Amino acid sequence: NAGVTQTPKFRVLKTGQSMTLLCAQDMNHEYMYWYRQDPGMGLRLIHYSVGEGTTAKGEVPDGYNVSRLKKQNFLLGLESAAPSQTSVYFCASSYKQLAWADTQYFGPGTRLTVL
Amino acid sequence: DQQVKQNSPSLSVQEGRISILNCDYTNSMFDYFLWYKKYPAEGPTFLISISSIKDKNEDGRFTVFLNKSAKHLSLHIVPSQPGDSAVYFCAAVFQGGSEKLVFGKGTKLTVNP
Numbered sequence: 316n317a318g319v320t321q322t323p324k325f326r327v328l329k330t331g332q333s334m335t336l337l338c339a340q341d342m343n344h345e346y347m348y349w350y351r352q353d354p355g356m357g358l359r360l361i362h363y364s365v366g367e368g369t370t371a372k373g374e375v376p377d378g379y380n381v382s383r384l385k386k387q388n389f390l391l392g393l394e395s396a397a398p399s400q401t402s403v404y405f406c407a408s409s410y411k412q413l414a415w416a417d418t419q420y421f422g423p424g425t426r427l428t429v430l
Numbered sequence: 431d432q433q434v435k436q437n438s439p440s441l442s443v444q445e446g447r448i449s450i451l452n453c454d455y456t457n458s459m460f461d462y463f464l465w466y467k468k469y470p471a472e473g474p475t476f477l478i479s480i481s482s483i484k485d486k487n488e489d490g491r492f493t494v495f496l497n498k499s500a501k502h503l504s505l506h507i508v509p510s511q512p513g514d515s516a517v518y519f520c521a522a523v524f525q526g527g528s529e530k531l532v533f534g535k536g537t538k539l540t541v542n543p
Binding site (some may be wrong): 319355356357358359360363373374405407418419420421422423424 | 434436439464466471472473474475476479519530531533534535536
C-alpha cells in the first residue's frame, strides 16, 4: 500500500496563476482532509470531505476549492494564487470517525511558493 | 484564539533522559487528544492518543498524561533517543462535534547523543 500520496511535491507559481494539488489514498478511507502548515504554526484545516461527493469548509477555506469525485482522490484547487498561499500543504485521510480509528494518515506534503 | 497551545517552541535533552512535552487546551468540549511526530520533509505521523475518560495511556517509551481539570496534557518519552528528534504536535478533537482536529504549533525536540 502506498498510503497517502500527493502530487506534485514542489511547485512555484506566479501571482494569479491557478493550479490543482492531487491527493490519493489507497486505504479505502472515507474521510479526507487538506491542511496547510506555515512557519511557526500548527496545521490548519482548509477543507475536508466525509465521503465521495461531499466537501466542507475548514478553518481557512478562502481562496481554495476542493472536489471529491472519487473516494480515493481529493483535489485542492487554487484559482488565482496569492503570495499568502505560500505554504506546505498536507493531505490526510482517516477511516471514519476518529473514535473508531486512532489517527489520520498524512501524505508527504506539497511545498508551494507563490511569487 | 488558539484552542491548543504548545508554549515551548523547542526542547533539548540528553540521550537516555526523559523528554516531557506539554500541551494546554482551552476548549472543554475536546474529548480526544493525539500526539503526532513530524520529521523534516515528511508528513506528520501518529504517535499516541488518549481519550478524556482516561488520565494516562502508555505505548512503549511513550506515555501521555491528561489532566482534565487543568486542561493540560503531556507526552513523556523515556528513555529519549536521538531518533526521537522531530517536531511534536499536540492535537485535540470534539468527537461529538465536527470531528476536526485542532493542532498546536508544535515543539521541536532535539535529543543529543
